[in-house]
Amino acid sequence: MTSAGGVDRRQLKALLRAYFVLSTRSMPVGITGAKRVRTLPFILFIYGLLGFVIGAMAPMLDSTFLFALFVHMMTFFVVGTMALNEAAEVLFNARDADILGFRPVNGPTLVLAKGLTILGFCGLMAVAVNLGPTILGFLCKDARGWFAPVHFLSVAIETVFLCATVVCSYGLIARFLGPERFQRLVTAAQILSTLMLVVGFQVLPRIASKMDAHGFLETTPLVWALPMTWFAAIDVALASTSASTVYAVGAAAGVTATLLLAWIGVLRLPANAAVESRASAAPVTPAPARKAELTERSSGWSRWRLWTVWMPDVTERAVFRLCVTYLLRDRALKVRLAAGLAYFIVFPLLILINEDHTGIMPVMLVWMLGIVPLSAIEMMRLSSTPEGAELFLFAPVAEPAALFHGARKAALVCVVFPLAVWSVTIATWALRETPEKLLVVLPGLFLIAPMSLVPGLRGDFVPFSQAVRSGERAAQVLAVFLTMVPMGIVAVGVFLAQKFGFVHVAIGGVLVVAAALHFGLSKWVRTRSSKALRR
Known part of the structure; x- marks a missing residue:
């Protein structure tokens, strides 16, 4: 147990156990009683195959930085999209108000439990996607033999960064903007992340083989504003013969940003955000006038002869x-x-x-x-x-x-x-x-x-x-x-x-x-x- 406002470890363990069971167990589906198939092993297998295809690019690239940047960019958008998908259901679950509303669970404990649940699932996805690059990354011409453990470390930090960013963003939105704007921003974030993922897969393979890493960094300094560059810099700074001070600074920026976001997301924002999240999860009842308008508009479908024929x-x-x-x-x-x-x-x-x-x-x-x-x-x-x-x-x-x-x-x-x-x-x-x-x-x-x-x-x-x-x-x-x-x-x-x-x-x-x-x-x-x- 901890003081009020801190993280209660006993509650945290109970919540993590409950969220794990709810997320993974096979339950009857709908009103038919059919059993749901456990899909997680299949998903990990597919992402693992994708990772080995990407890892096979390592011998084709002269620069560890370009290889790491491409891998981390793919990880950033795949895992980031997963984090957004899961967070939309985990952080703002409509059942929380019914199950936890009357229990003395403080904000930091609840948000940390939800954040760790998201982190666990996203971590499995990140490991599956990066298994191939981790094993084959040493084949880059300027990579060192210990590239595998370094890349595993950078992927772990990147996954924590992504989950902390999602938790922070959701906490800020729920605290200051309210449920309606929260849902709109989540929709916009989903669309933006998917667009960037697709564009990245189309553009990066075409430019990677034509790009010189050092010239790219010198002519495009704004690339250091991208988070995936920070985590690629960790790989280069610790496991490449091309390491330099600029990569060390980028790696330090990534670690610092991750620690800062994790601290803000778990300990600073949840005081009121957890309450707002429960309120935002509750269904919104439309006004009577709006409800009547919707009913009248819906009944109009049945009056069209075309629809009755179809x-x-x-x-x-x-x-x-x-x-x-x-x-x-x-x-x-x-x-x-x-x-x-x-x-x-x-x-x-x-x-x-x-x-x-x-x-x-x-x-x-x-x-x-x-x-x-x-x-x-x-x-x-x-x-x-x-x-x-x-x-x-x-x-x-x-x-x-x-x-x-x-x-x-x-x-x-x-x-x-x-x-x-x-x-x-x-x-x-x-x-x-x-x-x-x-x-x-x-x-x-x-x-x-x-x-x-x-x-x-x-x-x-x-x-x-x-x-x-x-x-x-x-x-x-x-x-x-x-x-x-x-x-x-x-x-x-x-x-x-x-x-x-x-x-x-x-x-x-x-x-x-x-x-x-x-x-x-x-x-x-x-x-x-x-x-x-x-x-």
Whole structure:
């Protein structure tokens, strides 16, 4: 035990144990009783493979600094995005007020427990991503033999820095700006971090081989304002033959900033921020006038004949309106969509500024639209208040598949359609000199509808029925991208058909297959949903 206002070690241990169990245990999902698969080992394995691919770049670079800078920049944005994702659920959990509101848990203890929970998960991600660079980093021409332990140390400091920055930022926002602005800034931070991650992966590999480390530092001194440069300087200062005073100063700046942010985030801010965080986690009840406006606007959907033809089932229309409301108003869902789909905003911009228009990138952009409905629908399973989905246990739902189809069509209207218009417009502009290549785009559009049925194949889909757990989003993103493998095979087949003059036959074949898949998968979803949700 400690004095009031300090960190209570017994409470800290109890909170850490509770958060660990909540984040990792397998629990029944939604209202079907299906067990959730433990996804953490799979995530770590995938990130480990990615790390070894990056580590293989070490022999190609003459400078340890450039290699370390690239690795730390990737770590910064991957782990930073993870920290933002987890912090949005851990730091401002809607259940905290119910469970901890009446218990004597002080601010520093609560924030430290949450910060260590985030640090533990992000630390595992950082180790997985950096395993390859840690083992292979000594192959850089000016690296010393003990590069591995030094890089492990720098990655550990960087991970603490990222988690402390997130905790500090959230504490400041909750303390001074209030819950509404907090949610807006979190959304902006998610989008910005994802954009920078994508741009970094596109730009850095192109400039790394042409860059001289010392000339880069001399001509671009502002690079020392970037935190990832400080942690790359630790690698160079302690494990490179190119070490100099400037790297030592950069390394000292990184360590100092990490200690300062950790001290501020845990001991200085939480006094009032913890209280504000509980208040911000509580649901905001709209004013009566606003509620009436929303009800009137929502009921307008059902009066349109087009919607009644497309969605004849009244349950499907009700779920559609519910999901549209969430997509337009729920900030947590917006954060998840922004983090998962921002690539479709950045990638077209890279196509426009790319001087080498081979036609592959615009076509690939449209074909990747197939993962948009999968990603959006999977994100619509999650909610910070999954207890509300218990309504479907008692509501007289005649057709259980309507729960899935209502959510699916809401994702198609609010997410897929705008991104499809944006991507096709960019592809049309980029391929204006070779319009015949646009024919290869059509099969990718045909496959969007059957791909949107994939999340419902298990038959247990209930919107907003699952609690968010550590690693859940990352696993969903990886699973979604794995579904691109069959689409990639079809895309290669269409491309070869165009090359040999059979593109029209290929387009017709894909259209027939897509229609058959849509019909068959719809039947499958209806049958599986009836069995799973009526048990």
